Amino acid sequence: MATSASHAPVAADRPIWSFWSGRPSMSRMQRLEAFQGYLLISPWLIGFFVFILGPMLASFYYSFTLYNVQTVPRFVGLYHYIYAFTSDNLFWVSVKRTLMWSAMTVPLGIVGALFAAILLNNKLKGMAFYRTSFFLPHLTPVVAASILWMWILQPDIGILNSLLDGVGIRGPKWLQSIQWAMPALAMISLWTGIGGNKMLIFLAGLQAIPDTLYEAADIDGASRWQKFVNITLPMISPAMFFNLILGVIASFQVFGMAFVTTKGGPAYATYFYALHLYQQAFVSFDMGYGSALAWIFFVAVLALTLLQLWLQKRWVYYEGAV
């Protein structure tokens, strides 16, 4: 933050630890400003400590204990972590299902959202209506969407199989089929997700691309596909990267749809990691193991995110970057 020559550097310019580092003490005015600043952000700080950092620290502690809520936690070291990787069959089942889910929904979600954004980036009459229509499914609560789609995907009387019957195709048993349960959930997820925030971010990215680039390409005789590949995609690569990171994290956290529709079945076909964690912590009250699963998840997602951040150098183009 720039400071005026007529004022001494304000307290906000100094890092917080400098107040204890033995540097020259602050003036009364600086201390007052600092106090006011912290007072104004204190509601958020209290919320952060009470509802985020505090529980995180508590769960980290519990992950090294046997804790069933009713008795005092008993320290067991790395028992839960070792159990997860070496003895819990459902741990690896849930990891596999979650990775499959992510591989299925993230690329489709990004491509679908980009396609929707390209469609909505046209100057047509009624575009506000179209944009709203695309966005509305995203506003549907997860439980409501799940129940709605349970009816649509009902094998005997659901709309989808009725339509397929009409063209001579015998629809699968969708949510009751081991092979089709996950694709069915993916369908629900894409219905709610394609027109949502990812699309909005792509739309903003598309609208930020200077027209001059396309005009220059036209002069050089570029085709539509060439313009898309050589102009559009590089220019929206930061938006794509952002959507990829958030999309991967969200896909790993899939829970609500499976909890409402399939409860992880049939035959564990939709038994995602978050469901397994929920089962351990809130059904079996094995808070220690549930906490360990949560921290394993945190580390995995962090590692994946860092990997993506490292890889971005190879394909993300930032305008103005050297």
Added chain:
Amino acid sequence: MTAVASASVLLAACAAPAAPQAAGGTGAESSSAASSSSQEPIVLRLHMRAGGETSEPAIYVTRPAEFTEETGVQVQLEPIPGGEFWAKIETMAASNTLGDNMFTDNKNWQHNRAVHFGILQNIEEYMASDGISHDEWQPGVIGACIIDGKTYGLPKTGHPAHAYVWINHHLFEEAGIPIPDTYGSTWDQYREWANLLSQGDPDRREVYGFHMPTNNIQMIVNGIRTFGGWELNEDGTESPADDGWRGFISTATDFYQVDKVMPTAADIGSAGTVGLFAAEKLAMMVSSRGTNKSVRQAVGPEDGSTGAFQWSTIGLAEGPDFNGWGASLNTHAGTSQSPHKYESFRLTYALSDARFAYLNANEAGYLVGRTHELDEIGPAAEDPFIKLQFDEYARGVPYRIGANYRGLEWEQIITNTTDLVYLGERAADDAFFGELEGTIKDLLARPI
């Protein structure tokens, strides 16, 4: 406040609670000193599953009101949605904010888990001082409340769950099958009848011959026991794949995959099995007590006088080595955290006594599990389904309980694993049963 101090306070707040109060007391013991000294009326907080006031008013409206008239003790209902009932109860227990009485059930071993952690109060001494004998209830029913020689809660019911078969007389007559007697049918007969009753392409039946909910743990336990097996060994550490397991799962697989006479969950549709039965698309249906009321509403009375067809209920096949129906217990047990232990015991008894049985049978159409219940329930005793229930209750045997009380995980393993055979992905062979046994053994070895 500094960040470190804040974190310390939060960790302290998250520390485990104090141990629950010990249960027990004498019948002469009255309410807590605070209540008696303040002259305020005693109010008992009753944790119940939400919706009970409208669906079961005899339990949650009528009888508590009578209890208040009789004793002067008020009852305050505290509904909790069924899906989160036990999570909330355990949280309240951990934070010492539990009320005086609570609904419990042992379908997934929660009642026993609550006893293990000292959440429920032992009422042995109160029963003795008030002259209430265990003989008031059927042995299999009260037996589910007795753990390590002490009684925790009294039965609101201890029903045998899926022990009844509803049959469509019209479809039986069409298929040329004599209407079976109430008792004595066999699994072989069900398979034979189901094949005669089923109509249409096997892969897309117009009428299914038979259904039983193989994803319901009460059905699974009863099914295993009818084939002469046990759901668990005696110490609750294993579920050996004995004749009961193999017989039940193999039979269900035959019904699903070999004869294709039983609808899968996907085939059932939104109206459920009662809807299929009422629409005459399902000829035989295994279900639990509450279904009778639903069938009466959907189809009409049993004699078919004002309904679509004549129907009746028979007892489920018991098999030559039958080990008794699993007694599915519900109670309104007193909690160990109640400051009014004797009053909460009296409420527990009021929701299990003869008067309660009368109200419950005449309103809800099911029994508590009392020894002389047919004499206590007045006009409801004439109902043939009530008589059938009474006989089935008498053959109830308490559930065997897993050593670590992970009942819901146990159920999940069984239903997800058996899905593989029921949906035709695997054969119900030795390898399958070996894997199932091993998975359950690993689960039951987990810490509590």
